[in-house]
Amino acid sequence: MKQLNTRQARLLLYLLNHEGFHTSQALGQGFEVTSRTIRSDVDRIAAFINELELDADITRKPSEGIQLQASIKTAQMIKMALRPYPDTQDQTLKDILFEFASRTTYTHVQDVMDRYYVSRSKALQLLDELEMWLGRYGLELKRRRQKGFRLSGEEWKMRQMMKDVFMEEQKSHHWDYDVQLVWQEFKQLEQELHFPLTDRARNNLLYHTLIFIQRLRLGNVMQEQERTTDDLLYQHPEYETACRFVRRLSGLLQVRIPPHEADYFALHLLGSKRERVTDHAADELSSWNLFDSKAAAMMETFIEAVASDYSQDMASDEDFKRALLLHFQTTLHRMRYRLRMENPMLQEIKKEYESSFDWVKYWVQNVQEPLLKDVPEDEIGFLMIHLQSAIERHRQITEPIRNVLIVCESGMGTAYLIKEKFNNLFPGVRHTEVSAVHEWKHKNDRLQPDLILSTVAIDDERVFQVSPVFSREDQKALTDWMNTKDNTRSVLVKYSSASLFFPGMQADSRTDAVEQLADALINQGYALPALKEHALKRETLGSTAISAQIAIPHGHREDSMHSAIAAALLQEPVDWGGQSVSIVFFIAVDYESPGEAEALFKELFHVSGIKERTDRLKKAQTYQEFITILRESEEIS
Structure with a gap:
């Protein structure tokens, strides 16, 4: 597959970030090429989209121009794939970015050449790379033939970009005097908060504050329509705390801060991650009255899923519930007001806790909450930390150590x-x-x-x-005696049996498939009659399909008399909440520990992620053949 060149990638990002139709003449002027070149580039972009089978479409109308439409997830995927992250920038590029971000005037190519001792071609290459990277934030590098280059875009996006890059480079020395004053005010602010900020959230908020003060001094005031606020923000008990902090800063630094800029700070404060107080005397119910009903509802929904899929003991854990409530309060706030929070541990989390991450991702995709639609993986990773913490707390392991x-x-x-x-x-x-x-x-x-x-x-x-x-x-x-892999027997194999294996099952719908397998478990004495009702009710809350091939219906743990998993290979695929499912594992297991539930989900997600193996599973004729393929998955995982 032929890759896009730099100009084509820039054009693709531009079309993603700018809705509506654009004429090839206007695009040609902006990219300093002919209309014919633009049309050729659009052809290449269309081919690129088709080759990758992306959920995006290019429309061309003679009277209106060119339009690119893509789903939110596809647009995000394209943006992240095409542009480098800050840590891939060389130092010269970062220095250029800092300079551009601190100026409101245009910078000519010759200025870049003179300041950084580079050739004209190298200077233009750096500016092209910078423009591609800026696209990650929906920003662009405005070009004017006689004037040069300058950063362009919505102010709130500019500040987000500056915060990310300045934090990475630890550029707070640019505002040494301001840092000292703001930090003193931060100490007072935290004394007024019901729940303290995490260390990282504190640093995030500090940089946000320093940057918005700097931008106001340069005359860059955020437009009121850039950030929509509502009564939920104004009614929050900590909204007035944020406003008092901003008023103190205004007087201290002699900067006029408009009311909507105070709202901007309040949005970030209320969306910042908090840590639970460990002093139980201070952890009274009055503090928890801060939380809105939606956060409480999300916590209850999550807990219900944990009780169903993991452990009732975990679901009854008050520490777990409170941690979730505190988490959902800030998460829903960030989703409501489109505040992005990068998870620096995301890749480690996905690697180290693959099954738990997949479980949370699966829950998020099925929960009926508009604010969690298209939630980024960074947020899924944060939520998974709380789940994994509860899993670890409820494991049944014994060994001694010290303080x-x-x-x-x-x-x-x-x-x-x-x-x-x-x-x-x-x-x-x-x-x-x-x-x-x-x-x-x-x-x-x-x-x-x-x-x-x-x-x-x-x-x-x-x-x-x-x-x-x-x-x-x-x-x-x-611990040099620590084994890095769990050598326990496959949970899938442990609870499967030949009498509960149904190759070539005929089912008209997912309801039919669930009823047939529930009846088999009940009739063979593995489960109580309530299993069928509870499993069907669970399907109404959200699809239990975990991939395009596999579904895992289940009822309540208490429905199980003797733990078992019934497996069906459907003669014809059935629609399972939008997925075409051919393999069904009906889980009726009363787990010996949360760790066992975690191991089972790890196996299931691992099996579902390998198409070649699921294809072989579908064709299995005997129970022994089926189990042999599952054991192969166990060895690989």
Whole structure:
């Protein structure tokens, strides 16, 4: 497949970021090429879309021009694939970006050549790369023949870009005086909050504040229509806290801050990740009255799914519920107001906790909540941390160890996840506490730990530094006896049996398939009659299809008399909530532990992700052949 050249990639990004029709003449002027070249580039882009079978379409109308339409997910996928991330930029490119972001005037190519000692061709190449990268934020590099180049786009997108890049480069020294003043006000702000900010959220908000002050000084005021607010924002108990903070800043820094700019700060404050207070006296119900009914409803819906798929004990865990409620409050706020939060641990999370991540992703895709439609994987990763923490807390493992302090900059959800994983390795530990980075010395003095697990470098001989996900590599390094792979028997195989294997099953619909398998489980004494009703009700809450091939219907754990999994290979695929399903695993298992539930979902998602294996499973004629293919999946995973 022939790749797009730089100009074609820029054109594709432009069409994605600018809705409606565009004439080839206007595009040609903007890209400084002929209309004919634009039409040729559009042909290549259309071929590119067809070759990759993307959910996008190019429309051409003689009287109106060219239009690109794509689904939200496809547009995001294209944008992330075509442009480099900040950490792939060379230092010269980053310096150019900082300079452009700090100016309101045009910069000529000659200025770039003189300042960075590069040739004209190299300067133009850098500017092309910069424009492609800016497209990630919906920004562009405006070009004028006689004037040069300048950044262009909505102000809130400009600030988001600057925050991400300035944080990565730790450019706060540009505002040394402002940092000191703002930081003092931040300390007062946090004293007024019901739940403290995580370390990372605090840094995020600090940079947002410094940048919006700098932009106001340059005369770059956000337009009121750029950020839509509503009564939910104004009625939030912490909205006035945000406004007081902004008023104090205005007087302190002698900057006029318009009311809608105060709303902009409030949006980011209320969408910032929080950590739970560990002082139970302060963790009273009055603080939890802050949360809106939608966050509580989402927490209950999530808990119901956890009870059904994992463990009733987990679903009854009050710490888990409160962590989820706090999480959904800020998550729904970010989704409501389109606030993007990057998850720096996303790739590690997907690698280390693949099955739990897939389970949360599957739940999000099926939950009936418009705000969670097209939720980014960064947010799925944050939610998965809370699920995995509860899984680890409820595992049944025993081993002894000593006092430990866990220091984490990514928030209390991550800290508790590390804590529970550690305690599962060494459940005999006398006491384990967690701490944010800025509090670790105080807690160290009180606890006097023998060992400090930290996600950041701390100069102390007791410190053992780990990644925020406390990966298998971390555990192996900490404990040389740690096995990095679970050698237990396949849960799928463990609960399957020849009497519950149905090749060539005829089913008219998913309801028919669920009823037939439920009847088999009930008639063979594996489940109570209520299983059928509960399984059908579960299907009304959202499809249990986990891929284009496999569905996993299930009822309640209490419906199971003897744990079992019934498997059916359908003679003809049936529609299962929009998926064409041929393989059905009906789960009627009362798990021995949450870890067993986690292992089962890991197997199921692993099997569903390999088309060659699902194709072979569909063709299995005997139970032994079916189990042999499943065991192959077990060995690979």
